[in-house]
């Protein structure tokens with residue numbers, strides 16, 4: 038259960054403040070599949086960072102699984118990120134010097150899973166995103182779409198209960214995009230909570246629920262069937 | 267789980283060190299030079315100390331020397347004594363000998379003068395020393411060929427001479443047997459009866475020994491001696507012996523105190539102590555200079571680690587986003603710093619030992635690598651790594667995940 042109450046996130050830029058989020062209240066239940074849409078700069082990534090426990094709100098309350106995140110220390114937050122959340126970054130954020138496989142292994146390293154088991158899991162996840170043949174390439178040697186899939190595989194490796202994906206299909210051709218959406222559907226069927234930021238109305242409609250943001254506020258929050266782009 | 271993570275941070279550190287080989291090498295170089303310098307310089311300092319000590323011990327063992335004249339700092343090293351008025355008498359010698367076999371094992375009176383020595387066309391300058399047969403044992407300075415002045419030579423005031431190694435070389439440049447050859451000293455003809463061993467010190471190698479009685483008759487006249495060489499029975503009794511001699515001599519010379527005395531006593535132990543002190547200071551000084559270079563090496567580590575942390579801010583952000591805790595990041599960067607300093611330290615030990623070996627082998631210097639300095643320098647290198655790597659690692663570990671991720 039993800040619960041945001043009147044959450045704001047302001048950035049101070051010298052004299053002025055940028056209100057990236059300006060009073061957002063949301064509740065997303067376990068196992069929901071939600072899309073977040075909105076124009077560029079509307080605060081989607083900011084929202085994802087907050088939900089993913091990477092950032093903390095300027096004001097308002099955020100509870101994850103009934104627990105007030107503001108009250109958790111650095112180490113507990115690290116644990117939450119490690120065990121409960123999978124994050125696909127808009128800019129991938131792969132480690133440049135290590136292979137795809139090792140990138141995928143990273144969350145498992147911090148979960149304390151031994152090497153052999155870790156590699157096995159990482160291989161399976163890479164297989165799921167269709168990248169087994171590129172396991173030993175460093176990000177530099179991969180295409181944009183392949184990198185994106187490594188990022189997705191890495192987010193899935195720790196079997197998180199919540200998957201946050203910021204533009205997960207942005208760099209994918211339509212065929213791979215469709216495959217990834219099918220994978221998301223499948224993960225959701227298995228009980229994973231999915232929150233997907235997208236610009237693509239078709240991708241947004243794959244979810245059960247679409248949240249539209251603008252200027253840091255929730256503009257509409259509708260079941261996918263009722264939402265019109 | 268703890269172990270697993272340590273293995274993991276070790277692996278990551280090795281990888282990141284390997285990813286930037288030249289930089290890592292330069293970082294380690296600072297520590298390497300520091301550790302190497304500490305070990306090599308301390309070894310050379312120790313070597314100097316040992317060799318000075320050895321040459322002091324070669325002057326004789328348990329040696330006390332009573333000199334005529336006003337005290338002018340203690341010295342066992344032969345000074346120009348020719349112009350000193352002899353003040354020590356046969357009575358003094360008898361008194362010292364009379365202090366008993368518990369304290370004194372030998373006494374040899376001595377007077378010296380610097381004189382021209384001639385043999386055929388050759389001539390040289392020697393420190394002519396009149397003494398007795400006890401002298402070689404007291405000063406640990408023996409003839410290598412022929413014999414030293416015998417008691418019979420002294421009794422009969424024979425004109426015989428034992429020459430130092432350098433005198434032999436000067437007078438017999440073509441070599442050959444010197445025994446029986448006649449040399450002229452201050453116009454008096456002496457028969458050579460022996461050649462002293464080579465000591466490597468010019469003072470000893472340019473000396474020439476004749477019977478003390480002969481010296482008094484032909485060279486100075488008078489019956490007094492310039493100095494008394496005294497060998498104590500053991501190191502333990504030296505202080506006591508020195509005190510007794512001082513008291514007795516004051517009494518015999520009818521003097522109220524040492525301030526107005528016409529003699530002074532040099533003690534080998536005091537001299538060794540002084541020299542050890544000086545050499546210790548010298549070693550300490552060298553060690554400190556080296557320690558400073560080790561410190562500079564440490565600052566080098568810190569500098570590189572700070573750069574490395576800044577460069578990898580995004581990486582740190584990613585790791586934190588994926589669940590790395592502060593201590594995981596701290597461990598990763600600390601491990602990196604410690605590996606660099608251990609690596610640099612090990613190479614430094616090799617270099618230090620190598621340099622001090624080379625100093626002995628090629629430069630003929632005395633050098634003693636002390637295990638202490640190896641451990642201290644190496645330990646210091648590791649501590650340096652921990653300390654100077656610690657701050658950048660700590661900075662990295664306190665980064666905010668989102669700020670780190672956004673860092674360009």
Ligand SMILES: Nc1ncnc2c1ncn2[C@@H]1O[C@H](COP(=O)(O)OP(=O)(O)OP(=O)(O)O)[C@@H](O)[C@H]1O
Pocket residue numbers: 048049050055056057075076077078079080081082083084127672
């Ligand atoms: N670190 C920051 N400092 C200052 N302003 C920021 C910062 N991060 C985001 N912003 C501002 O907050 C607003 C929301 O940014 P955000 O990244 O959430 O947008 P977005 O909806 O993800 O856009 P896009 O679709 O282009 O990714 C923007 O106006 C942006 O300029």
Ligand SMILES: [Mg+2]
Pocket residue numbers: 081082083127203
């Ligand atoms: Mg964004």
